[in-house]
Amino acid sequence: MALDSFQVDWNTDVLQSFFQDSTERQVVPDSPTKHFFSWHERSFRGRRRHIGDRFKYLFFSSLNLPDEEEWMFERPMGKGSFGAVALFSKINERQERTDAFVLKVTEANPEQFVPAQSKKSHLTHEAAIMAQTNELDSDVLVRLRQYRVDQNYCRYYTEFCEFGTLESLRLRYKAWNKYFPELFLWHVFHCLAKGYLDFVRARWRSLRNLDFGEQVDGQYLLHNDIKTENIFLATNPSRDEDTVWYPKPKIGDFGLATTTNAGEINRNHAKAMQAGTPCWQPPEQRISQMNDYRHYYFHEDVHPDLKRTVGLDRRFHRIRQEANIWAIGAVMWNLVTLDEIEVLSDKVNRILSGGTAAARAFDGKNIMKRPDPVIEQRYSPKLWDLVCECLRMKPGDRPPPSRLLSEIEIGMRDCMEREQAEYQRTGDLAPLLVAFEQNQINDLPDGGANFRKNLDFWSYFAEHLLWTPRQWGPLCPPDAPRHMNFEADGLPSPLRRRQEHEWEEALKQRDRKRTAQDAGEPLPINQSPTQSEAVQNQENPRRFSNASDREQQPRKRTRFA
Template sequence: MGKLGEDDCSSLPQEHTWLGGVQIGEGGFGTIHCWLKVDQNQNVIDRMVIKDPHCSDDTKEPPAYRGIYEELVRKGMDFGINPDRPGHATIDERFFREAYLQGLMTDNSRPFSAATVSLRGFKKGHLDNITSKLDGSQKLKTHWRIYMDLLHAGDLKNLIERHIAGKNGRKDPIPEPYIWCVFTCIAEALVQLESAVQARPNARQQQDEVIALMDMKPPNILLQDKRGDRYPVYPKPLLSDLGAAHVLYKEDPLQNRDVRGHYFHGATSGFFAPEMWKDTNYGWERGIDKPVYSWTNIWQAGRTIECMMRLRVKLDHEKYSLVCDDNSRIKEDPPRIEGFPEFRYSDDLIDLVWRCQRFEPEQRPTPTQLLELIRSRAPKHNRGMDEWGNATWIEKREAASSQPKTYSEVLVSSASSNLDFLDGYPPDLAKRYRQLNVSLPMGWDLAFYGYKDPARLNTRARIPPRKPEDPYAGVKW
């Protein structure tokens, strides 16, 4: 292979120039860089994020994933094959679990219905000798590249941290309507994690397969700044980082730690469900002898929502080294925000978070049941924020603008004047909203609506200096 940046550039459309190499993330998974596609005047016409993980897994496709690669080829997501002969790459050389699962969840025909971060494509690189950060040992691992849209707005962890900092040095509780918004989006994603894998070609229907995420947490839920019709003033959360996810069923041999090739429990401390194994100072431990399944996704969803309610980026168990060994205590100890003695989230929300974190997996709702429960309860607590600011709402306000304001509308107009959410609106809708001169209801605005777009489309590209020590810095520019 040639140089990574040059080789990758050759598999992308060539009518314009891709500028790359700006590092925007790093972790145990590898590195993440941002690339910009510019025209002859250096104006941005497209953006892309490239993730560079190294993986020691076999590149031969396992039976559990049979049928997914053909879907990825049909969607044009394998950037390493000849585009004139799609599907002629050898499957034995193409399997990368993270790309398979992310691509399976991607439906580019319905962009606003996305529940996970969409995959543009993936590509296999060469073997690299990678040094372990734990013991200094070296091991050959395959270098992969995953191509995705740029989501610049940040993640749920950033949002929680901004509410912890608050205004005037005082914590600000996250508005309950936004928590229902996030809960709804997560539940919809969990339903799709079941339906997508069970509807794929060659699915093992009799085993009732699911995609177990393993590592759902606030940093792995990215914020999309584009506004849709539902909860339009709030950034939409999308599940990301399927690197720890697996296709499993209840009686799957991979559930057994004594079986060669068993799956890796890639959770973070504080997010280990009772049924998940954790390597602790005392050996391998778990809270209950049950398989990892959809109910594990449900548990981590409840834990993530509880983090939002308590303004914590993670919640440790009673003993930091152990997995969860009890139900959530959110009913006995409901979230309290310093400086807001009278503040309390609704019993409906608290009860649902508690249900998701039941110790016994069978006592948790299924993804479909969770979504139905959310949809039945959320309208009582949304206060209209699920529609506030969408196109229909703006039209109704425009039609009534000549009428005298009601008392409630006068109160609304004196509330928060924060209009940061309009950055994600289509320009025409943003202009019409501003002309209405209507502010968000008191207490329903966020402290953080996402970071500003660093490379807006149709603006001149500004590329910061490349880090010279970064081995995956992309193309020359």
């Protein structure tokens, strides 16, 4: 099966063999890749997991593609409880990347396979769902290019989004004490709302045994893990030569997604729908927090046939498709405030549990109300109000997808008109730009926002540094501590020492830059000018003239293009 011709056989798949002898693909002796093979960590239950086996499998297994010899293992990209991820690329004779895909491997868990008529199925829920998202031909959903399975691992060949995750970009902006431009926030909001509208409009096939593969009226998708870590930044197809655009956000990682409908009373209720990262869950899934019988907000979503039997039990309300909207609102809140998601999560839990000041002040609808003064001063009320509407407690109070998308497009257009007027007044495009390419943010000064950043934040930031391509060079925020903890999650000692060495080099580069700036000297060799210096005297930004233009960043001629 050729890459990009992925289709699902709705009966079953077949086992395949991928493992190569280690002599067929050799690790370069000084390559850090081999050190990933010895990675161990503890799960949240205290069990020892050999993450290294997954990376070893990624490196040594064959791709089983017709043009196998043209693909090269480029680098590991991440790991988690799901498995491990690596980048594979095609490189031409000029050492330019001509194509790439991300290979995610997860351990073959029988619970993840869909039912089938045969004795054993080899098609996972994730592959079956992504086959259907592929059919939507959406430009805001990560595409599955291939799927295969063997005895031990499931393999997902997915679209490569070259600018990383929204979470990595958020961490960098917080580390640099910088807020995002409002126009960029509207752009992200617009893409996420388009993705949700795709979810709503699709006709989803059932993954149950009785009606497997059939399109069921009223069937809808619950992603169950929408968060900044699972939103990927891809090249905007509207990008022209010598023009910088905002990257295209795409919703990915459908490993916890499921399809359901209101009639599945034995399956579609909160007790059975306990999936996802707890701090990103919508209120209706947080049944462990619903301890006060006086504070229950979801009784309207209990199926009539269950009300007579469950009584005061708070675990049997239906999880509606608006759970996706709450997660989108949480992502936008995270980007607007740059607070950690636990701040929002803790407030939700205090309201749900009752007996707290937050519960007593809750009006029954709006979890978030007025923003902090700095947010109120920086961003338009319309942006904040729409985010808060997505974060309302009851699913029925959240905005329907079509109206949400329409309101976002109005807000984006109004924001663009304000920014155009401001550019006409100042001639400066720098406030609109986003440093999303490589380590471009290294060239920016501290933004002055003075965000609170504790040791946990810097440990999390250090963890993300591990997956930054080495050719991008060192990355060092202006106020980052000189000592960084690279010992999290059982990182193998050779990789830890490499990270510590690279951090020392980053600190030296930061010190040299500060010394040169204090002395009024030119920037060190190979040090790029800041964006504000690079965009002086540039042409006017374009107005949004059609739907595709609404997702564009205004034109500028720049060395970063």
